[in-house]
Amino acid sequence: MANNSAEMFGTNDPKELALRTDAFNEAISKSLQSADMAQATPNTNKSFGLDPVSIGNQIAAQREILKDITVGSTVSGGIYTAGSPIGSGIVPFDLEAPAKYLAPRPTPLRNKMPRLKGSGTSHRYKRITAITGSGTGQGDIHPGLSEITQNNFAPAGASQSLYYARGSKIAYTGDDKIVPYYQFGLSDSVSWAAQYAGQGFQDIRSLSAQSLLYSSMLMEEKMMLMGRGATGGGFVGALTAPTITLSARAATTGETGFASTGTLYVAATADAGSFGQSAASAIVSQAWTAGQVIVATVSVPSVGALGYRFYSGTVSGLTTQFYNGRSGSNTFVISGPALTSGAVATAVDTSSYAQGYDGIMAIVTGADSGYRKVLNSTFSGTSPGAEFQTCFSALYDAVKADPDEILFNGADRKQISELLKNNSSTNYRLTLQQDEVGNAVIGSVITAIQNEVTGKVVPMTVHPWMPQGNTAVLSYQLPIPDSQVSNVWTSVNVQDYTGINWPVTQFEYETSSYWYGTFLCYAPAWNGSITGITAA
Secondary structure, eight states: OOSSHHHHHTOOOHHHHHHHHHHHHHHHHHHHHHHHHHHHOGGGGGGGTOOHHHHHHHHHHHHHHHHHHTTTOOOGGGOOBTTBSSTTOSOOOOOOSSOOOOOOOOOHHHHHSOEEEOOSSEEEEEEEEEETTSSSSSOOOOOOOOTTOOEEOOOTTOSSOOEESSOOOOOEEEEEEEEEOEEEOOEEEEEHHHHHHTTTTOOHHHHHHHHHHHHHHHHHHHHHHHOOBOGGGTSOOOOOOOEEEEEEEEOOTTOOOOSSOEEEEEEEEEBOGGGOBOOOOOOEEEEEOTTEEEEEEEEEOOTTOSOEEEEEESSSSGGGOEEEEEESSSEEEEOSSOOOSSOBOOSSOOSOBTTOOOOHHHHHTSTTOSEEEEEEEOOOSSSTTHHHHHHHHHHHHHHOOOOOEEEEOHHHHHHHHHHHHHOTTSOOOOOOOGGGTTOOOSOOOOOEEEOTTTOOEEEEEEOTTOOTTEEEEEOSSOSOTTSSOSOSEEEEEEEEEEEEEOOOOSSEEEEEEEEEEEEEESOGGGOEEEEEEOOO
């Protein structure tokens, strides 16, 4: 075959050359189709008005052309196949646009919580937390009196007492709360090459802006749930490092014992959820023999911990203690073989942030919470749900709280649901909708628990980001009509979400999100927590 198209088709005119090239390619295509048809249906040639002899001549001629085209090629026999002469084949690329967007992005708290408008650099409010007779910090006074009853009504610090025939004065307890505002934001960028190369498939800048918004919402959701502010801002502050002890025992069903004798060094940190952990505990060692496992137990817990992370190695030192796993309660079983790589323990605390606020779990496990219980066990199998009835009773006794919802991790709700369904001594109600009568559905789930103190049915809701081992018992409205608290939990933002497209200073489109605000709880005592739940 000629090396030059002009020589092959006998013309240098571009237009004529293009026409002849197209005609040549079309002729090859048609002739190959005809050849394929003739080979596939040798007995039907006459029905198409074709002469078998001429068809044979055409096939032979086309084969000669293909031989010329593939001169010097490595194609075996000069024949094109699906994988030759290009490994991926000379075939269309069936790409479906746009890209599928599968990243989970639920934000139930952010969607539910009110968002108020703020101003300045902090949000300030005052609270009256107790009055005489409320049972929340001021003692009771019997109001009985007679005509000769006299009480001192002199101003505080007065040099002379004044007594009047009046009932005793009531007393108050209150406080002044100042919650700082903080700045938050995330960023993304799209190179010019990525944007232009994506044309015809997807608008990459639009995808970037969408992803940036979703990521901002997800991070705010997780701050609302698990954030911990620094003590300098009046928040709970960093988690303390735990203290641990070790013991060795024989491996049981489902566990893998160490293969030979040795010594294991273990450290642990208090888990703060998505945003970090406490500094590591002191390293503790434990010898083992073949077939044994090591049981690590947190002997001195960290108040507010959402669980514990465990690190181990065969050499002492934080840089040789590798991440073994996490437990929602205070015990963890380390099985063989010993780890020799992975994330290492650290002396640096990352559990709290100077530019962050306390989220729900920090508040309901903190000193201002109305109820705190660390189980360090599974839920009760003899009286399923008893832990929550104790919580309801304590909250009602303290402030007459009547909670609205319990947030669960999925595995923990499944555990209590199974206990409630399978315990024959526990009464529960199955509700059938009208359109379900006559149908059979395999399985059932406990969706709520009835407060035995107030009678309210409290939903048991799985929060998608709640760490295993933790629950939050929440009130959203107070059972006090004129409390001036319309919502117990709320976001207050000086500037809510805004997007910034930065000036182009390089071959990139750069974008950031920004918001300036805080998250607060007006009435922590109306909420509680049950943590340290051992996985079933």
